Amino acid sequence: MVRVEPPVLIKDLDEDAFRARYQCDRFTATVLSSRLRYIVQHMCTGLLTNAFSVILRDWYDFASTIAGPPELDYPTPAVSNSLVLFLGTMTDAVRNAVEEFGPQNLQPGDVLMCNDPYRIGTHVNDVCFIRPVFFEGRLVGFVNLQAHMLDMGGVVPAGFSGTKRNVYENGLVIGPQLLYHDDRPVKSAWSLIFDNARFGNLLLPDIKTIYQNLRLGENLLLETIQRYGVESYLGAVRYACDLSAETMRQALARLPDGEFEGEDFIDCDGVDDSEEYHVKVKVRIRGDRAEVDLSGSSRQARTSINGGWLDAKTAVAVALKYLLDPRSPFTSGTLRNVDIVLPEGTFFSAMPPDGAIFLYWESTQPLLLAIFRALKEALGPNAVGGDYCSLNIHNANGVRNGVPWVTMAQCGGEHGPWGATKDGDADSYMVFYLANNLDPATEAIEADFPCVVLRKEYATDTAGAGRHRGGAAVVKDTLWLTEAEHYSMPLHTKAPSGFGVYGGKDGAVGAVWVWEPEAYEQVQQAGLVGFDEAVYRQATPVAGVLNPESHTLDRQGRYFHFARVPIWRTRPRTMFRYLTNGGGGWGNPLERPPERVLRDVRDEYISIETARELYGVVIQGDPQHDPEGLQIDYEATQALRNAAASQRH
């Protein structure tokens, strides 16, 4: 047997060894890797501040990376601080697109584009724009922007739906081809988009802006190479990737050896609710090596709720990064010591043409949560609670004054809570773990679309209890003022996604309802719709596990299938309500200081009843009408907590 010595840590390399490996000194390598991250961030800022379409301007639905040259195998030393879903896919996206096109066919002034989920990940609306960078005639790397286009054709305006059955319904697929050649637009490529996609008048300026920001990135990169030399630059590219490979390797080694299993699932697909889709994950740790085996997971769905193999890869990388190695930058080196055993044809590795991919994050976010669940015991106090998981996305379109409009991811349950950690309570208004975006402003939504956002607030008694409380579910009510078509896509309502850790409790599950105009007029008070049973009785369930009579949340109730009405065609003054899942708690709720429980009651995160039942804290007063007059009954609290503690033992 050979004893393999652990490699010398980068920080332990002496000056000569460092220079021999990276062709520059340590200080230069550090400066250059920071500089590469500055460049991608600058490219993103340029796009954010100049974009017209709401999904770029108000959601930050794009990302930027730099990739090294083909002879280094396209490493990604720098990713932007933006949409996480793209950061993992873009390394392979650039490699796969450039290799198929042929790196030898690229010239200075080219921009290559590709949007095929089976080649580059995510969905067809996300076009990856790739700018080869040449220095003194040599291809030294790529600057890249992947950005969500408002529309990419297909049967659903804006594309967001869980009901499309194959790639042909899904939208235009673009294999790798040139969008610019010699810095001139390739008209046939632009026409391909404009002839197949809606809202070309918005796509045109946005793509031009993307092109300008690729040029910005190229110029900044060339200035950098000019100043520091091409060998230093290439050394820094490898240094940045090696460093994150090393920190992940060390993080894996800190885990105990073993096999850790986790599972999560989504409710169903867009055909019917006959089949749930389960992720099964087994994480095997041996020293500083890991294997993440997804065998035993469900086959692909029959409609566009699927994700692709690169989305699965991203979810694994991000899960491990969150849990084990959050402090070093994310690069393509992150997965160096990790192998993913991924059956092809699952609902997160769907195959063409019938494994339609659109709501890919709905499939890969449960994958991330399954890894969080698998490792929670091994991590002990470092475990992280589950989040609200499903984006509960709402997509609507119509025509106002003869002009078509489309809104996406603005008026559903797209923002919600995270799970708690050892560091504190969780935030309640975030994007799910695999994203990192903005919250579209209510004023902008109401200016752009015929709707009024009536509520955007936290729901009481939905947060997972814990010494550190999970985030509270978000409730969002939107009144639609004109006729419209809606697609609603909540996919994780059958069981909590916000699982508790380290003794913490699970968060609640959510649901979606619609009040038709007559029902809305009947239940509204000063425009607002309340939360009483009488109010829900007038609602039509969209999705969730609900009491069939009263339509209130009821774990013993019946599941209402989200796509039993594939398109909600509504009349003016119809209201949709989205309630997200709650986030998981961390630690034993009986150990939460009573003063913090009091504050949660005052702020209506929890009720007086929940304070007593889950936290063992007795509070007296009226949180609605006299929040500052609330008082803790310390004696009763101590008695209750003692009784609860003795019951546990």
Add this chain to the structure above:
Amino acid sequence: MSVYPRSSEPFLFVHKEPVQGQCPECGSYNLRRYPVLSEGGWWLVTKCQDCLFSLERERWGRLGSIQLLSETL
């Protein structure tokens, strides 16, 4: 794009093919060959199932087993 039908099995598994030999690192005879996804894309690995040491790693399909019809031109 070639056509890949939906599986008739509800749950899917990666087949790990047994391979003759011994792990040079831990001495185990439990070696298997199967595709994995990692840094650099898809690899066909021969790997020790006890210590996860890779005896061999060769490139697998760029898109896994997905074949582009245009590659047959």
